[in-house]
Amino acid sequence: MSARREGRELALQALYSKDLVPQDANATLKRIIESFAEGEEPTLEVHSKAFAFASELVSGVVANITAIDEQIAAKSKHWSMSRMARVDLNILRLAVYELLFRSDIPKNVTMNEAIEVAKKFGAEDSAAFVNGILDEIAAGVTDKE
Template sequence: MTTRREGRELALQALYSKDLVSQDPNHTLKRIIESFGEGEEPTLLANSKAYAFASEIVSGVSAHLAEIDARIAEKSKHWSMTRMARVDLNILRLAVFELLYRPDIPKNVTMNEAIEVAKKFGSDDSASFVNGILDEIASTVTDKE
C-alpha cells in the first residue's frame, strides 16, 4: 500500500467520524494516530508521510466543504446527498478536493485511488457509485483550477 493510499484511508476515517460526531476532523485524525500508533507490528498509522497527507486532505476538505459538496450535489443525478452512504460521500469529498486543489496529482490517479478505497470501506456498489460521480466531476475540472 502506498503512503498516499494510507493517507487517504486515514482522511476518510477522520471525515467519516466528523459526520457521526460534531468534532474537528483534524482532532479526530490525531486520535486515530494515537489509538493505533502502538502495537507489536508496525502499522500504516505510524507513517508520518501518510499522516501529513491525511492532514492536508482533512484540512482541505474542511476549508472547501461548501464548494466540494456543491460539485457533488450537481453531478449526483437522482441522489440527494442526504441519501448517500456516509462512507461514499466522504470518499467523494476527499477525491473532489484532490481534483480541484491538487493539480500535482493526476486525475486518473485520484479516481483510481477513490475507487480502491471505496472497494475496501464501502458496500458492494460503492466503487461504481463513486466512479460514476467522480467521472462526471473530473470531466468539468480544468487544469487551471
C-alpha cells in the same frame, strides 16, 4: 500499501467520524493516528508521510467543504447528499478536493484511488457509485501536468 493510500484511508476515517459525531476533524485524525501507532513498531517513514498527507486532505476538505459539496450535489443525479452512504460521500469529498484543489495529483490517480478505497470501505456498489459521480466531476476539470 503506499503512504498516500494509507493517508487517504486515515483521512476517510476522520471525515466519517466527524459526520457521525460533529467534532473537529483534525482532532479526530490525531486520535486515529495515535491509536493507529499503539502497540506496533511502524515503518516510521511511511507512516509519517501517510499521517502528513491525511492531515493535508482533512484540512483541505474541511476548508473547502462548501465548494466540494456543491460539486457533488450538482453531479449526483437522482441522489440527494442526505441519501448517500456516509462512507461514499466522504470518499467523494476527498476525491473532489484532490480534483479541484491539488494540482500535484493527476486526475486518473485521484479517481483510481477513490475507487480502490470505495472497494475496501464501501458497500458492494460503492465503487461504481463513486466512479459515476467522479466521472461527471472530472469531465469539467483540466488535467494536471
